[in-house]
Amino acid sequence: MPVLQYIEAVRETLRAEMRRDPNVFILGEDVGKRGGVFRATQGLVDEFGEERVIDTPLTESAIVGVGIGAALYGLRPVCEIQFADFIWPAMNQILSEAARFRYRSYGTWFVPMVIRAPYGGGVHGGLYHSQSVEAHFAHSPGLKIVAPSTPADVAGLLRAAIRDDDPVLFFEHKGLYRAVKGEVPEGDYVVPIGKAEVRRDGRDITVFSYGKALHFCLEAASLVAAEGIDAMVVDLRSLRPLDEETILNAAARTGKVLIVHEDNAFMGIGAEVAALIAEKVLFELDAPIMRLCGPEVPAMPYAPPLEKWYMLSPEKVAAKMRELAAF
Amino acid sequence: MEIRMPQLGESVTEGTIARWLVRPGDRVSRYQPIAEVITDKVTAEIPAPADGVIESLKVPEGETVPVGALIARMAAAEEGAAAGAAAEVGAGAAPTPSAAVGAIPSNGHPGPGGGPATEAAGTGRTRYSPAVMRLAQEHGIDLSQIRGTGLGGRVTRRDVERYLEELRAGRAPVPAVPGAGDGSQGAASGMAAQAVGDRSRGAAPGVEARPAGSTEPAPAGVPATPAWSYVPAAPVQVGAGDQPIPVGAGDQRIPVGPVRRRIAERMLQARREQPHAWTMVRADVTGLVALRNAIKDEFRAREGTELTYLPFLIKAVTESLREYPLLNSVWAGDEIVVRREIHISIAVATEDAVVVPVIKNADRLSIAGLAHAIHDLATRARAGRLTLEDVQGGTFTVNNTGAFGSYLSQPILNYPQAAILTMEAITKEPVVLENDAIAIRSMVNLCLSLDHRVLDGLICGRFLQAVKRRLEAYQPGQRVV
Structure with a gap:
């Protein structure tokens, strides 16, 4: 089993899932050439091209809104919100649309979308780069929310999230990105959502x-x-x-x-x-x-x-x- | 041995400990009063059930507990004590206070600070968590037998589990005492263990001394009287609501004593549970006034008591209740209980309270008999000498509010009775008579509050007409006995 950093587990799982399923794609601010501000998507644009690793304008509502549309179309978007602190402009898309599409269409339409968002403090990030936002979303039926603490869980839960047919908020504690290393099982390792x-x-x-x-x-x-x-x-x-x-x-x-x-x-x-x-x-x-x-x-x-x-x-x-x- | 809140009368469900007359460690003899208890506005004394020594008091003064609740523990004196009492004692057959206390701790360790592990050890001692109570219930454990290791001596779940393990390991019913005999306390515990072992031989593990030796046979593993049975009845909230009452600098603060609180609770209970309706009739009592004025001096000379209007009213009421017995009833949830006997509660005002002693079988008394009964109850009420018997069993209440000059009142029911009648002040008024003449007559208002679950307007109207008819029938010249 390889030993990976928390953030490496994010990147390698994204890579593996994109290789496995051509419907999986990434969109977010600076996720392409820059590789994301934390480098979570570093190198992925080189392997999968600009059509599957899409740099977006600085507009969270559009990132999630486009993601919802693509998901309804049959794709599996992985949206990156640069910091969880900036997720609020997309709140309407997440709560009013993504969370209730299945309910509102009697199960006909659904949104297989993942929203990744680095959250948490202790990194000298101040008021706008440190928040924990999970409780705001946890209140809403229709959303799944995971917050892994180990590289293995990052891999297992991110796979489960991407393969889930409903919207999943994937909260990564940015204070763990490079602080935690751990063994990550190789292959098609999935941790089911809903298991402590x-x-x-x-x-x-x-x-x-x-x-x-x-x-x-x-x-x-x-x-x-x-x-x-x-x-x-x-x-x-x-x-x-x-x-x-x-x-x-x-x-x-x-x-x-x-x-x-x-x-x-x-x-x-x-x-x-x-x-x-x-x-x-x-x-x-x-x-x-x-x-x-x-x-x-x-x-x-x-x-x-x-x-x-x-x-x-x-x-x-x-x-x-x-x-x-x-x- | 346990001392519990006695049933101090029919329909009494709880009592307030007004005052403890003993302290832990006091030696008492059988029938010696150990506490004053207030129920239904009277004070009663609880006697000691046996000779012995008071071990602990379980209920603070001023607290209200249900009938049957554990209020104190005592150790009965040895052989000489009443047989029934001794049988209940079990481990407590200890002759001296120190030995009796020594028998209580159970884990074998002395309590915190080396003292006895009684509830005096800390505030957390007698407050049990849900897990602890559940375990105690499932395994039939007397929690007072366990020394707590938690905050303030609290018995933790782990303490109970440990105790159960010790029981299973055969160190039951009282676990071995490390270093038994190396001090008086340990020695006492050892003695107790011996005594308990003898008594509960053959009993299932988990049954400790008390249930095994109890006079009531308890199923194995289930104590006859679990330690958590002390659950104060949820008191009727008589608070001032959510908002604190602001108190100004010159305001007087009157503490609410047990009697006042009791009144408040009863009034609230009636108001909350009984849907009140109200009605009133006027009666022409000119004849009654003339009759009373004509005979009152002679009555006083003959009977030695004043003749008021109240006996006439009560007589009219009891006769009318015989005619309409539904007024003499009580709502009982899924049925209405109509009382066969007529016991009239009369409201008696004292300076700071109102009490309602009862004239038993008032329908069997003459006017003179009623006058004596009223005088007796009112006198004793004002002297604070009513007994519990005096205030129990009323089936209908009469209140002479006219005595305060009231012209109209809207009484609150005397819970759980279904009706209450007031007689207002008798006043002279110009009245249009049947022949359209106008005359000065003595008139009185009779007001009735009723429990509308039980009674409706029609029957109450008929009842009031019956009372009115009887009061109006009195004329000068009639003989009053």
Whole structure:
């Protein structure tokens, strides 16, 4: 198994899928010759040409709108939004059209489109290059949302997303692009959408997370393990649909639940996970469900000390783990 | 041994602990009052069920709990105690307070700080998570037997699981005490373990001393009285709504005592549950006024009590209730229960409250008998000496609001009764008579509130006409006994 960076897994999976299926094509800002601002699509234009790796104007509504049209026509577009922070101009296309085409046409028409968007902070990106936007979309039926945390999941989930007949938002934490390396199974490796993954088993507390925060949780679990706290860590990775079975089993295992994400708490993914657990396995719970999330401020601050205050860290997660374990 | 909120009377579902008369550690003798309880506006005392030592109080003063709720634990004294009491005691057959306390902790470890693992150990001690309660229920565990390792001594799910593992491992029912005998506490626990083991021999794992030795046979694995049975009844909210009430500098703040709160709850309950309707008739009581004026001095001399209009009204009401028994009834969800006996609640105002003692079988009393009954109840009500018996069982309420000079009132039902009647002030008024003459007559308004689920206008109108007819029939010269 080759060891790839997170961003390499994006690129190589795109390449493999484009080789496999001539209907797959890429469109976005600077995705061609430039290879994307993060170089996720570097070299793909050389192999597949400008008709399958399309540089678009700086117009997210057009990127997604064209993608929807192409998808309805039978193609499999992979739209790139340069930063998730800039996805809002395409909100109308995503929610009003892509999400409801199948419903509105009684299943006759559907939109097999992927929207890739780098999200998340801690990269000194300031207010407009650091946001987590997943909760805004997770509310809408008709969309699937994934947020992988490992190169293997990037490969497996991106394949699943491209082959899915419905629109999938594919959120890549930009802080992981070059920070995380890992083995990626070769060949036609697919991770089904809607499946969470237990990254670490434990008996004392159950921690749910995704994206970069998931790595903080794993580090924190190692920190508190030395103190005798045995934390189970679950990577949600699919935010809609949620993997109810895995979530409920993991919550029931310890009865003490902590949900960690970089996005702020209010109406966030954690709120939905907490509600699910409270609804389905109340009588397994041994403590109030806890959340550790980004602060309730409008955006990631630019000043380094404030960014550090905003961002989660293994130490912050470990402190919360201790609090829950002691309850 | 457990002390529970007693059933202090028919239809009483809960009681408020007004005051504890004992503290943990106090030695009590059987029948000694240990707490004052308020129900239905009267105060009763709870007697100790046996000689022994109070171990712990489970309900703070001022809190309302349902009948049957655990309110305290005590250790009954040894052999000499009442047989029934002793049978319930189980592990608690300990002669001294210290030994009795020592029998409680279960995991064998002393409680936090080396003290006994009672609820005094921390606030989290007696609040159980859903998982802990479910496990306790499934396995029939008395959670007070488990030492909590969580925040504030909270019993965690893990603590229960550990306890169950120990039970399965055969260290049941009270787990082994590490270093038993190396201190008085350990020794006491060891003794308790021995006693418990004897009592529960043959019982299924998970059944600890209390159910095994309980007077009621409990199915294996299911305790007769699970520790989580203490669930306060959801109180009727008598708050001020969502908005806090602003309090100005000169405003007086009157704390709401148990009696006032009780009144508030009952009024709210009636208003919420019973759809009120209201109607009124006027009665010409000129004859009654003349009759009373003619005989009142003689009545006082003969009976030793004042003759008011209320006995006449109650007599008219009870006779009319016999004619229309549906007014003497109560809504019971899927049926209407019509009471055979007529017990009249009379509203008695005290300076800071209103109470409604009951004249039992009021329909069997003469005017003089009613006058005496009213005088007796009113006197004792104002002295705060009513018993629970006095305020229970009413089937219809009469209120002499005219005594305050009221001309018209709209009473709230005396829950769960279906109707309440007020007699307003008697006033002289010009009235057009049947022969179109105008005369000065003594008139009175009779107001009726009714539970419209049970009663409709037609029958209430007939009932009021019957009461009116009887009041108007009194004339001077009639003999009143």
